[in-house]
Amino acid sequence: MKYLVILLFLPLYSYSQNIPTFKHDYQVFYLNYENRVELNTNQCDVSKILLKATNARIGTTSDTTYYIYPYNIEEEIKLKLYYKSLPVDILTAEVDTIPNPAIVVKDAVNGELPISKIENLLNGVSIVYDENFQLSNHAELYTYTLILSYKEGDPEFFKVFGSNSNQNFQIDKLKNMKAGDKVVISNIQLLNKSNNIRSINATMEIILVPDS
Numbered sequence: 738m739k740y741l742v743i744l745l746f747l748p749l750y751s752y753s754q755n756i757p758t759f760k761h762d763y764q765v766f767y768l769n770y771e772n773r774v775e776l777n778t779n780q781c782d783v784s785k786i787l788l789k790a791t792n793a794r795i796g797t798t799s800d801t802t803y804y805i806y807p808y809n810i811e812e813e814i815k816l817k818l819y820y821k822s823l824p825v826d827i828l829t830a831e832v833d834t835i836p837n838p839a840i841v842v843k844d845a846v847n848g849e850l851p852i853s854k855i856e857n858l859l860n861g862v863s864i865v866y867d868e869n870f871q872l873s874n875h876a877e878l879y880t881y882t883l884i885l886s887y888k889e890g891d892p893e894f895f896k897v898f899g900s901n902s903n904q905n906f907q908i909d910k911l912k913n914m915k916a917g918d919k920v921v922i923s924n925i926q927l928l929n930k931s932n933n934i935r936s937i938n939a940t941m942e943i944i945l946v947p948d949s
Contacts (some may be wrong), residue, residue, distance in 0.1 A: 758825070758826050760775040767835045768810055775801060778800075788819070840939055841863050853948050858911060858920065859908060876929040882924035883895045883907065917944070
């Protein structure tokens with residue numbers, strides 16, 4: 738009798754081991770962002786997998802990788818995973834906006850930069866995300882506007898590309914700045930690995946100070 742019971746449950750056990758599941762417990766999806774969702778296929782027939790979503794559009798790049806694009810922040814998202822037309826997994830997540838990263842300038846402390854470090858400013862601008870904010874597709878610094886504000890004379894504006902700029906003309910301008918002048922970084926754009934550009938509302942002002 739014991740062996741008969743085992744045989745009866747073998748098909749169910751086999752089926753449960755060969756259905757797709759969500760690879761991670763996704764709790765938050767971000768607005769205006771490609772939220773990557775991956776599946777564990779568990780050796781199932783991927784052609785019979787179907788993913789449906791509420792309050793979101795779904796894109797895909799492979800049989801096991803999807804991208805979720807939320808419609809609005811007011812509603813949560815429900816992802817329903819189907820296999821052979823049967824629901825096998827469900828996931829509910831909130832929708833939030835992407836927090837802006839902080840602007841960081843190497844050698845600058847409390848908004849002040851020693852005048853001797855000004856030549857390295859273009860290679861020292863970067864962005865840093867909060868350590869609690871984790872995304873699989875973090876964006877990198879793409880462009881920003883550099884404003885040179887002099888104590889005497891009109892300000893000058895330059896567009897800088899990337900965090901490792903080697904624009905000699907701009908470097909020469911920086912060399913002519915003096916203690917008391919200011920540098921403003923604004924109009925920042927980020928570029929993610931999918932080549933999507935996003936603007937962030939952040940500005941950083943740095944005053945040049947004499948070397949201590």
